[in-house]
Amino acid sequence: MLNKLATLAFISLFSCSSFIVTAEQTLPVLSGVGGDFSAMDTNGEAVEFNHYAGKVVVLAFGYTNCADICPFTLGYLKRLYGGLSANEQQKTRIIFVTIDPEYDTPGHLKSFIGHFNKDFVGLSGSQEQIDYIVSLYQAEYNRLSVLNIPTQNIRRVNPKLFADDEQAKEDNASLYSHTVTLYLIDKQGLTRSLEYTGTPVEQFIKKIQQLINE
Amino acid sequence: MNNLSMLKIVFIMLSVLMLASAGNSNADKQPNIETESFWIVLPPEVARHTAGYGIIKNTGEASDTLLKITSNAGAVMLHKTEIQSGKARMTHIPNIVIEAHSELVLKPMSFHLMFSDLSPVIFIDGSKATLFLEFEQSGIIKINILIRPNW
Structure with a gap:
């Protein structure tokens, strides 16, 4: 009798510990974060997020006039992507969604993103489309001038003489504050983890591999 | 000048020297x-x-x-x-x-x-x-x- 109880207890304990290990390793679905959306790719073609179904996606928000965070994030994503095998890279998409579609036209975005990796996907679109994507991912962005921060002081120390109105118009590009979260999305388009550039690359890679193998 | 007066003068001179020295010490403090x-x-x-x-x-x-x-x-x-x-x-x-x-x-x-x-x-x-x-x-x-x- 005692032997049976001990065996049952051992089996129960083993089952529980297996469950705990499995539960720890399975990334939860973050319901309410993400979903399907329409945007414009860097070739100027309309694209649905569902187009990336079957791929593990790492999605980030940013803009090309960003000096610190966005280039740093894309450099981090380059290291992350470079840590995947060629086969894993084929099953993964790194997507950078601009929050400044007026300035970040598809062609401009393509050149900017391509500096980091030609495989990276840049998404632009109308302001309405971008705002919808931002809301889907519970992200945020604000134009700094809206926050009453004098962007002319941030942007330059010396007045610049403009050769023509075209250049002057270009210089009015805005600066933004924005969400810096990296969204890890599975092959079904479900958000499974929120990461940051502070996440050790090796740790992030393991999560991507886990979703690839699901 | 008696001994007491001499002592007073020496004390005052020493005090002035000490203060001057302290002042120079602060002035010597520089960033690097x-x-x-x-x-x-x-x-x-x-x-x-x-x-x-x-x-x-x-x-x-x-x-x-x-x-x-x-x-x-x-x-x-x-x-x-x-x-x-x-x-x-x-x-x-x-x-x-x-x-x-x-x-x-x-x-x-x-x-x-x-x-x-x-x-x-x-x-x-x-x-x-x-x-x-x-x-x-x-x-x-x-x-x-x-x-x-x-x-």
């Missing part, structure tokens, strides 16, 4: 600004801004204030990125005091140099830009900084 590990991110060709990072150390005995930064690479300012509730926000730091025996660390998502009006001649992988850091006490410190990709 050093820089290390500075670099600038090679931006994409189409980028209009980029960032620079490094460490400014004050190994001296007095504080100093960083007043102005200029460079041949473009217009440059000291900025600070702050992350609040997962959102990055950037602020301009017009000047900053670096206390004695302390350092200002410029790194991604924190204090950084923000370059704009980038010089296309300077921003080539492996080239160097010149940076002038103007301090209230230490004057202008010139450093040459490597431009390299951030990966």
Whole structure:
């Protein structure tokens, strides 16, 4: 009798510990974060997020006039992507969604993103489309001038003489504050983890591999 | 002059000497600004801004204030990125005091140099830009900084 109880207890304990290990390793679905959306790719073609179904996606928000965070994030994503095998890279998409579609036209975005990796996907679109994507991912962005921060002081120390109105118009590009979260999305388009550039690359890679193998 | 008067005079002279010595000691306290590990991110060709990072150390005995930064690479300012509730926000730091025996660390998502009006001649992988850091006490410190990709 005692032997049976001990065996049952051992089996129960083993089952529980297996469950705990499995539960720890399975990334939860973050319901309410993400979903399907329409945007414009860097070739100027309309694209649905569902187009990336079957791929593990790492999605980030940013803009090309960003000096610190966005280039740093894309450099981090380059290291992350470079840590995947060629086969894993084929099953993964790194997507950078601009929050400044007026300035970040598809062609401009393509050149900017391509500096980091030609495989990276840049998404632009109308302001309405971008705002919808931002809301889907519970992200945020604000134009700094809206926050009453004098962007002319941030942007330059010396007045610049403009050769023509075209250049002057270009210089009015805005600066933004924005969400810096990296969204890890599975092959079904479900958000499974929120990461940051502070996440050790090796740790992030393991999560991507886990979703690839699901 | 009796002995007591002599003692008083000696005491006063010693006091004056001690005070003068203390005064000189304070005057001798100077900041000593050093820089290390500075670099600038090679931006994409189409980028209009980029960032620079490094460490400014004050190994001296007095504080100093960083007043102005200029460079041949473009217009440059000291900025600070702050992350609040997962959102990055950037602020301009017009000047900053670096206390004695302390350092200002410029790194991604924190204090950084923000370059704009980038010089296309300077921003080539492996080239160097010149940076002038103007301090209230230490004057202008010139450093040459490597431009390299951030990966």
